[in-house]
Amino acid sequence: MGSSAVGRRSASGERPSPRARAPRRARVVVVGAGLGGLAVALRLQSAGCEVTVVERLDRPGGRAGVARAGAYRWDTGPTLVTMPELVRETLAAGGVDPDALGMLPVDPIYTIEWADGARLSFPRGRENLLAEVERSWPAEVAGVARLLDKLEPLYRLLLEVADRPFASVFDQLALVPRLARHAGLVPLWSLVAKHVRDRHLRDALAFHPLFIGGDPFRVPAVYGGLVPLQLESGGWYPDGGVWSLVGTLAAPLEIEFGARCARIVRASSGAVRAVELDGGGRIACDAVVWNGDPYAVERALGRRRERRGRSRLARPSMSCLLFYFGFARRLPRLAHHHLWVGGELRPFVSWATARQSARRPRSDRGRRRPSPAIAMYVHAPARSDPSVAPPGGDALAVLVPVPNLGAAARFGYSIGELREQVLAALERISGLSDLREWLEVEEVFTPFDFRDRYDAYAGNAFALEPTLFGSGWFRRHNRDRRVPGLYHVGAGAHPGAGIPGVLLGARLTARLLTADLRQRGLLGPTGAGKNAAEGARR
Structure with missing residues (x-):
């Protein structure tokens, strides 16, 4: 979209009357x-x-x-x-x-699907989630319940901290005893793995920081408070x-x-x-x-x-590729919010967030290698709002985390190869072997677009x-x-x-x-x- 000329006006396009202004304060x-x-x-x-x-x-x-x-x-x-x-x-x-x-409620909030066929609907409400776990992983119900008990006080702490300014580093240090008491400082994945053994459920209960650009294997467990937040609040579509x-x-x-x-x-x-x-x-x-x-x-x-200074400790987040697809038919088996995990989550997240442990071996440098099996988020709002697509059609936005531009030289990837993984995953989810024949519209938004359109340092997607x-x-x-x-x-x-x-x-x-x-x-x-x-x- 091109930029319009600079002009002082309201968002509706109407120029406010100078006489209507209150005295300057x-x-x-x-x-x-x-x-x-x-x-x-x-x-x-x-x-x-x-x-x-x-x-x-x-x-x-x-x-x-x-x-x-x-x-x-x-x-x-x-x-x-x-x-x-x-x-x-x-x-x-x-x-x-x-x-x-x-605001329209969306329940389940999202559905998570794995390449090996496992599938979990993540509903609103703690008891509803435990019931979903019991259907496929009955031996894990007690562990998931204990984990949710651990995450609840971290959720309350998140809300408290969000309303508090941090004028001094001592404001941060004052929280350490409470965080330590609730295991909020250990990596989130470690806390989840302590209570849950199945890898699918570990993915499902630890991935939430990815929604805000975080690596669940490194972010402090206090961010696990996003799980009870969603269970209590539910998902909504304006x-x-x-x-x-x-x-x-x-x-x-x-x-x-x-x-x-x-x-x-x-x-x-x-x-x-x-x-x-x-x-x-x-x-x-x-x-x-x-x-x-x-x-x-x-x-x-x-x-x-x-x-400089303290900001050196805070790194720009990963970036992402956004694929916008318009299909002439509605894709079956796809939820309003759908997550796909194509393989082991840790190698992919390490690659996307450019962790040091994911550096290429010295013998492999100079050669581009493909990304690990991708994880992706699909937004398919036609299930709640048919106006986003022609009658009977589907408008999908697919987000794939990728390294930001500061790390792209070390973690090369091909947009075309990632696109093929995305379409193959959509075929698996929907069961449509002819899915590509229904594809009418396609656009992609890259880390370079984040950099150039939003002036985002290193093309970061989440600051x-x-x-x-x-x-x-x-x-x-x-x-x-x-x-x-x-x-x-x-x-x-x-x-x-x-x-x-x-x-x-x-x-x-x-x-x-x-x-x-x-x-x-x-x-x-x-x-x-x-x-x-x-x-x-x-």
Whole structure:
């Protein structure tokens, strides 16, 4: 999609009337109209700030975009919504009717299938999951139950931590005793393997960090709290897809599309004072909220792009290939959310996340070798929303994790070979030997597209890896500790990636920023601002 000319307008295309503006109090520029940027902008605007969102693309949503080809439509970013109450809270805190967006339950949340024929539906509710386990792995039920008991307090801790800023490394160290008490610091895979023996169930109960760019063999077990989160919350599909969530968040906001932030201007004191755009535009402001790639902000501040200090410990996440397929017929046996594991999970994840242990042997260097048998995620929303494809058709988005561009030289792969693995897996899942004859539309999105379209360092797909040194204090702080007036939100900021993560981060960032503006006398506590602040504290 091409970029439109820079112009100040609302997401609906209507130019706001200058006479309708409230008297100037606090001016905030949000850089990036991703889900986190839109959510924080809504909260700040409702609190009484004068908010302008600048977006380098020609539409809102960032990675949560939409692609169309003929009668086919695909969400290009996140597709699984959990914690729908957080979406409603975000809308309400921004002065939007929380019922403006319909949400459809998806149950089972997803289906996991292995190449050897094993299959598990992952439903909402702990007892429902244990019943599914008992059907195929009755000897594992007690172990899975014990594991869920271990993960429950880690889930509660995740929610608590997500609402807490990490101003000091001591904030992180203070959590260590609690994490240790609940085995939250050991690798997630190790905790799962301690209670579950079957490799299929180990995959099913440990893979969840892959949804936010994490390696389940290395991330701390606290991220296993994503399992009870999904069991409690269930899976949800917004009417019209995640793209309709983007539109609902963007509609009340003033957004400048085709506007790339070239520089964050600072006063002699070091505090933020304006944002300069490519082409010479300049927007004066009291604060900036950065919703772009966490590494690109260094360039906007005039620093070298290389990572320094504590950020060296946090690595950019893996990337992914996204295949968009339009089939002229509906594929049988495919769930709304479907995961395929083509072989042993560990070799593939080690390859995709470019672990040191996955380096090629010296004798094999200089030769490209194929990836291990792939694991992939398939989004097939026509089961819930037939409008995504022509009548009787199917619109599939398939995500395959791959190494980011910083590791691609050591971990070569062929897009064509991965495509063949994807289509072969879809044939296995659907049972259609003539599947390729029904394929009408096909597009692919690569790590180079992540780099060029989203300015993502090394073509990362999920910002930072959620390792121990990529979490909490080691991620971008919601309130920048070095630059007064600079704040962060989105996948690269605390608490992290995923729709719940960026919405929780937006709530935290808005709370910190409004408190700072009030302290500076730029924002009052009355009216809509007070209501928004109270919503942000809940």
